[in-house]
Amino acid sequence: MRIFPKVFKTAMEKAQLPLSEMARVAGVSARQIRYWEKKGYITSHQAQKNQNHKFNFFSLLKVMEIKEFLDEGYTLQAAVEKQRERQNILRSVRRLINERLLGVEEVAACQEGVEINLGPLDNDETKVVVAQIKAGQPVKLILKKHQPID
DNA sequence: GTTCTGACA
Protein backbone atom coordinates (compact mmCIF):
# COMPACT_ATOMS: atom_id res chain seq x y z
CA MET A 1 0.00 0.00 0.00
CA ARG A 2 1.31 3.41 -0.93
CA ILE A 3 0.28 6.22 1.37
CA PHE A 4 1.06 8.72 -1.38
CA PRO A 5 0.06 7.13 -4.70
CA LYS A 6 2.35 7.75 -7.65
CA VAL A 7 -0.51 9.17 -9.67
CA PHE A 8 -0.76 12.05 -7.17
CA LYS A 9 2.92 12.86 -7.45
CA THR A 10 2.73 12.68 -11.22
CA ALA A 11 -0.31 14.94 -11.32
CA MET A 12 1.34 17.47 -9.02
CA GLU A 13 4.47 17.47 -11.14
CA LYS A 14 2.52 17.75 -14.38
CA ALA A 15 0.43 20.68 -13.18
CA GLN A 16 1.19 23.79 -15.23
CA LEU A 17 0.38 26.82 -13.13
CA PRO A 18 0.98 30.23 -14.66
CA LEU A 19 2.88 32.72 -12.54
CA SER A 20 -0.23 34.86 -12.09
CA GLU A 21 -2.10 31.95 -10.52
CA MET A 22 0.82 31.18 -8.22
CA ALA A 23 0.82 34.77 -7.03
CA ARG A 24 -2.94 34.95 -6.64
CA VAL A 25 -3.33 31.68 -4.74
CA ALA A 26 -0.32 32.14 -2.49
CA GLY A 27 -1.01 35.79 -1.82
CA VAL A 28 2.32 37.13 -3.00
CA SER A 29 3.20 39.50 -5.82
CA ALA A 30 4.26 38.35 -9.26
CA ARG A 31 7.41 40.37 -8.71
CA GLN A 32 8.23 38.24 -5.66
CA ILE A 33 7.69 35.00 -7.56
CA ARG A 34 10.05 36.13 -10.30
CA TYR A 35 12.64 37.27 -7.79
CA TRP A 36 12.49 34.02 -5.81
CA GLU A 37 12.85 32.06 -9.00
CA LYS A 38 15.85 34.10 -10.02
CA LYS A 39 17.41 33.40 -6.62
CA GLY A 40 16.81 29.67 -7.15
CA TYR A 41 14.33 29.27 -4.30
CA ILE A 42 11.75 27.87 -6.70
CA THR A 43 11.94 26.51 -10.22
CA SER A 44 9.73 26.76 -13.26
CA HIS A 45 9.54 25.54 -16.80
CA GLN A 46 9.79 28.03 -19.59
CA ALA A 47 9.16 26.58 -23.03
CA GLN A 48 10.99 29.40 -24.79
CA LYS A 49 12.79 32.59 -23.98
CA ASN A 50 10.51 35.43 -22.89
CA GLN A 51 7.59 33.03 -22.67
CA ASN A 52 5.36 32.49 -19.70
CA HIS A 53 6.77 30.63 -16.73
CA LYS A 54 4.89 27.48 -15.71
CA PHE A 55 5.09 26.07 -12.21
CA ASN A 56 4.06 22.69 -10.87
CA PHE A 57 2.09 22.08 -7.69
CA PHE A 58 5.18 21.47 -5.59
CA SER A 59 6.38 24.95 -6.41
CA LEU A 60 3.05 26.35 -5.30
CA LEU A 61 3.31 24.55 -1.95
CA LYS A 62 6.84 25.85 -1.56
CA VAL A 63 5.76 29.42 -2.25
CA MET A 64 2.87 29.14 0.20
CA GLU A 65 5.17 27.87 2.92
CA ILE A 66 7.75 30.59 2.34
CA LYS A 67 4.95 33.14 2.40
CA GLU A 68 3.74 31.72 5.70
CA PHE A 69 7.16 32.19 7.30
CA LEU A 70 7.46 35.68 5.85
CA ASP A 71 4.17 36.56 7.52
CA GLU A 72 5.58 35.29 10.80
CA GLY A 73 8.29 37.90 10.52
CA TYR A 74 11.22 35.96 9.08
CA THR A 75 13.41 37.51 6.43
CA LEU A 76 13.14 35.97 2.98
CA GLN A 77 16.40 34.11 3.41
CA ALA A 78 15.34 32.77 6.81
CA ALA A 79 11.89 31.86 5.49
CA VAL A 80 13.45 29.83 2.69
CA GLU A 81 15.69 28.08 5.21
CA LYS A 82 12.71 27.28 7.45
CA GLN A 83 10.83 25.91 4.46
CA ARG A 84 13.76 23.64 3.61
CA GLU A 85 13.91 22.39 7.18
CA ARG A 86 10.21 21.62 7.09
CA GLN A 87 10.65 19.84 3.78
CA ASN A 88 13.42 17.68 5.23
CA ILE A 89 11.36 16.78 8.26
CA LEU A 90 8.38 15.88 6.11
CA ARG A 91 10.67 13.72 3.99
CA SER A 92 11.73 11.84 7.11
CA VAL A 93 8.15 11.43 8.24
CA ARG A 94 7.18 10.11 4.84
CA ARG A 95 10.10 7.67 4.92
CA LEU A 96 9.04 6.50 8.37
CA ILE A 97 5.50 5.92 7.21
CA ASN A 98 6.57 4.07 4.10
CA GLU A 99 8.92 1.85 6.10
CA ARG A 100 6.61 1.22 9.03
CA LEU A 101 3.41 0.62 7.12
CA LEU A 102 4.88 -1.91 4.74
CA GLY A 103 3.03 -4.61 6.62
CA VAL A 104 -0.31 -2.99 6.10
CA GLU A 105 -1.36 -5.32 3.31
CA GLU A 106 -0.61 -8.41 5.37
CA VAL A 107 -2.76 -7.18 8.17
CA ALA A 108 -5.68 -9.34 9.14
CA ALA A 109 -8.90 -7.42 8.84
CA CYS A 110 -11.02 -8.12 11.88
CA GLN A 111 -14.75 -7.81 12.02
CA GLU A 112 -15.04 -4.16 12.92
CA GLY A 113 -11.68 -2.78 11.84
CA VAL A 114 -8.09 -3.45 10.82
CA GLU A 115 -4.75 -4.07 12.47
CA ILE A 116 -1.62 -2.46 11.13
CA ASN A 117 1.80 -3.93 11.78
CA LEU A 118 4.15 -1.08 12.67
CA GLY A 119 7.21 -3.28 12.92
CA PRO A 120 9.40 -4.59 15.74
CA LEU A 121 10.41 -2.68 18.84
CA ASP A 122 13.91 -1.29 18.64
CA ASN A 123 14.83 -2.60 22.09
CA ASP A 124 12.95 -5.90 21.92
CA GLU A 125 12.77 -7.51 18.53
CA THR A 126 10.63 -10.36 19.78
CA LYS A 127 7.70 -7.97 19.80
CA VAL A 128 6.00 -5.87 17.18
CA VAL A 129 3.86 -2.79 17.59
CA VAL A 130 0.36 -3.15 16.23
CA ALA A 131 -2.19 -0.42 15.75
CA GLN A 132 -5.77 -1.53 16.13
CA ILE A 133 -8.18 0.68 14.26
CA LYS A 134 -11.91 0.45 14.71
CA ALA A 135 -14.51 2.77 13.30
CA GLY A 136 -15.46 5.57 15.63
CA GLN A 137 -12.85 4.65 18.23
CA PRO A 138 -9.41 5.95 19.12
CA VAL A 139 -6.50 4.01 17.67
CA LYS A 140 -5.06 1.45 20.10
CA LEU A 141 -1.37 0.57 20.12
CA ILE A 142 -0.56 -2.90 21.44
CA LEU A 143 2.43 -5.24 21.51
CA LYS A 144 2.27 -8.64 19.87
CA LYS A 145 4.73 -11.48 19.64
CA HIS A 146 6.89 -11.13 16.55
CA GLN A 147 6.20 -13.79 13.97
CA PRO A 148 8.89 -13.55 11.32
CA ILE A 149 7.74 -14.58 7.88
CA ASP A 150 9.86 -17.68 7.52
C1' DG B 1 -4.92 42.89 -21.99
C1' DT B 2 -1.05 39.97 -20.11
C1' DT B 3 3.67 38.48 -19.16
C1' DC B 4 8.76 39.05 -19.34
C1' DT B 5 12.87 41.59 -18.54
C1' DG B 6 15.83 45.23 -17.10
C1' DA B 7 16.46 49.32 -14.48
C1' DC B 8 15.71 52.70 -10.87
C1' DA B 9 14.61 53.78 -6.22
Added chain:
DNA sequence: TGTCAGTA
Protein backbone atom coordinates in the same frame (compact mmCIF):
# COMPACT_ATOMS: atom_id res chain seq x y z
C1' DT C 1 10.22 44.79 -3.30
C1' DG C 2 7.30 48.16 -6.02
C1' DT C 3 6.89 50.29 -10.23
C1' DC C 4 7.63 51.80 -14.82
C1' DA C 5 9.09 51.18 -19.69
C1' DG C 6 9.49 48.54 -23.85
C1' DT C 7 8.44 44.00 -25.86
C1' DA C 8 6.37 39.87 -27.63
